[in-house]
Amino acid sequence: MKFPSAYTVLAIVTLAVWVLTFIIPPGQYDVKDGKPVEGSYHHIDNDQSFMDRLHDLFISPVNGLYGIQSTDSGQVGPDEVGALYGSAAVFLFVLAVGAFITVTFATGALDRGIGRLAHRLQSRGMLLIIGIMTIFAVAGTVEGFAEETLGFYGLIIPLTLALGYDRMVAVGTIILGAGIGVLCSTVNPFATGTASSAAGVTIGDGILLRLAMLVVLTTVTILYVLWYARKVKADPTKSLSGFQPGDHDQAEAVAKAMPEPLTGRHKLVIWIVAFTFLLMIFSIIPWSGIINGPDADPFAWELGWYFPELTALFLVASVVVGVIGALGEDGLTGKIVQGFGDFVGAGLVIVLARGVTVLMNNSHVTDTVLHSLESVVAGTSSAVFAIAMFVVNIPLAFLIPSTSGHATLAMPILAPLADFANVPRSLVITAWQSASGWMNLIAPTTAVVMGGLALAKVRYDKYLRFVGPLLVILFVLICVFLAIAAITG
Template sequence: MAASKTTSDIRSSDSRASERRRKFSFPSALTVLFFVTIVVWLLAFAIPTGAYQVGDDGRPIPGSYESVDTDLSFWDRVMQLFMAPVNGLYGIKSAETGVIGPYEAGELFGAAGVFFFVLAIGIFITMAMRTGAIDNGVAHVAQRFGKRGALVIAILMVLFSIGGTTEGMAEETLGFYALVIPLMLSLGYDRMTAAATILIGAGIGVLASTVNPFATGVASDAAAVSIGDGIGFRFLMYVVLVPVGVLFVIRYARKVKADPASSRSGRAEGDEEIARAGIGEIQPLTGKHKAVLAIVAITFAFMIFSLVPWAQVIGGPDAESYAWQLDWYFPELAALFLLMSLVVGLIGGLGEKGLTDTLVRGAGDFIGVGLVIVLARGVTVIMNNSQITDTVLNSMESLVADTSSWLFGGLMFLVNIPLAFLVPSTSGHAALAIPILAPLGDFGGVSRAMVITAYQSASGLVNLITPTSAVVMGGLALAKVRYDQWLRFIWPLLGILFVLTLLFISVGAAVS
């Protein structure tokens, strides 16, 4: 008996071990960046050191690369690795030597400004959601147009896309499934329609980000350009691509309503009861809710106004800023969103304890994004202090020197697709790749703003399907839609978006 029991235990243990081996989980962005940091540090021992001459604008001069010697000892290199996260946050670039460290004198190189801005906007978003105004506002839109299914889908997708293009709406969408699923079922559609309305709406907004701080903002900081650079072109992409996604979802929804058997997701148990109940009773939209919604809209509109380089857009890149032009950047924006978070919390009636608790929770929810940015910037610091960044650029310069601008733009888009799979975090992807790719655009005759657009478009496209995304997998789980069903549903749209985006980037690069 004892022997039999031992054998059974061993078999059970082997089975559990085998099951654990089969359930491979792709590492998080933080884990990926940890290993990237180690790999880059090791490669710095082997890659030759060198540097470009720089012009008055601080950008490398094509063809001026030359080898240089570095006097870093082994202990110096160990300290570079040890201090990488710290330097990634508040490392100072020495005005004399170009070395980055916390005790140097010069210009801030670390991502402290971006880090605190991410926390501030996280607090603002969390505060607005906590008041219930955003959920209730969307519910009232759904109720008002509830009898016109196609219009409801279009309105909701546009609302989610606005959230995506302005503030990178992602995890925030998970709270809307409880509203959108019964709404779509009551209109005669299926769960796939509900998932697509949210995921594709917000996803295309992120793909065509205009001022999304987690994509456009982080990338602009890494490229040393204004977030407003290229905003007109990105807005044009938004205006074209969002209707494509809306029409794709509406076409599918109408097909399902006419023939329920054509549903890609099928019916789950209890869907008939949910459809009959609809979205249920909705709380009145109070004056506080209306005020909070107005403040949220005004704050994001003011952010856009403060970022756009109006004089340079109208009069060319060398024009002097207008007297009323703010030219704000991350420090001012962080202060703006912190202030408006307090205003939203007070008007929303959260009280002192609710306000402070939400402030801490909002910062905590977004601290992971901030750490990703800091770690990625730390990798850049290691490359800079080891003097291998320009060597990597030089190895790529010959590849793009004789490349036409339109081809270079297309290549930037294609190169960023596998990078987006490797680092699904848009901010982590930007902080890791843009320091290399943006100067490469200088060599290829393509504006840095267009390089940023290529990166964020590739990242947004991949993040519509990436299985490592909590937004995709969590949303599908809430909608009770299998991942394989989602892939079969969305692949035609992915193909359309891929072709249109590639054309946009190629043409934009040619005329930039």
């Protein structure tokens, strides 16, 4: 038996939702300033015939891409509602990021840079762990660095063994380093970007809270791995993973090997990569709102970019990195196309999930589901609401391990609940991505965890024993952050 892929899960969800549209009564809220008005929900008639609904079912992925929505007068195209319901902009953005990441790795700059850092710190074990986890956390928070970590086990495992640690230290350094960054995503396009689009807010909304969580939770996670590493080095019998035959011989050989040097081209590529992500962060933050309040007029230097501009940024950066990295015309275009291909799966998950949303909107049941949840939210404190959003999303994250698919599916329902609870929608996004990131630290349905453990030759049950106490600590800290943010507004 094997757990189905995200595509199969979303296909099942699509069919189940379609069936439920025949059972759930249609209704809608009055809308003011793009938000549902509390207490204005009312039932309406749905004049769709069975054939119309069947038509919507089969073309739901197409509708999800373009945001086509049914009205009393027929079909409404993307010019009118695509910005709200279509996923075309997010789909292209994901492909552009994929091209940029693939081109960057093709230059060898990041691999060599991390390799030289690891070699330079090989005699200082604690600094090695801190350095690699920090870099992976930063990469995770800005671009969802996860599957890319699978390429570093061959380098980091021998180094940790040579320093007197075990394989679990390498696993914790890699999986938890990148995972905590994704959990505390600040501008991660696959998590924060997709969720923000589905919730109807900008990526920069709520970034200060996420930055604070990133600093605190990353520090706690690093200290946890350091504690375990120090314990194993002092007494190897306390190792949870144990040692494989020939571990120490392999470690000594790799530790003595000199990594390839960074050329001037590699250094320039690294600087351009850093500049690209810094520019993305700068361009999406609502600086005037942070400095002078949410109703302030935008500053003259405030860019206010969104998905179209960010897509163009990563495409241009891909070309610049490829030219500087001397990939050549064939190499550059080939890697860009390869990046599109590698990431089209994530884009299709977004399209399929958005198709479910449009299916519900066409049947006028979205507001009915929202109304049923409104009664649950009513009367609860903002702190309880924020924590509830975190807890509710944990089982959803297990069923849909794809962050993009989970966000696209859940946000159209959950984000408007924030309006009734008098908290910003960005807080719901933070609660959602915290739940998704927390679950994906242990989810047996992700290649990051299971693939990494296979490469490290560490049993899954041993990893659960290692990470279990940390998960409890992170759970409590996340709830505290969400409660404080909800109370302080």
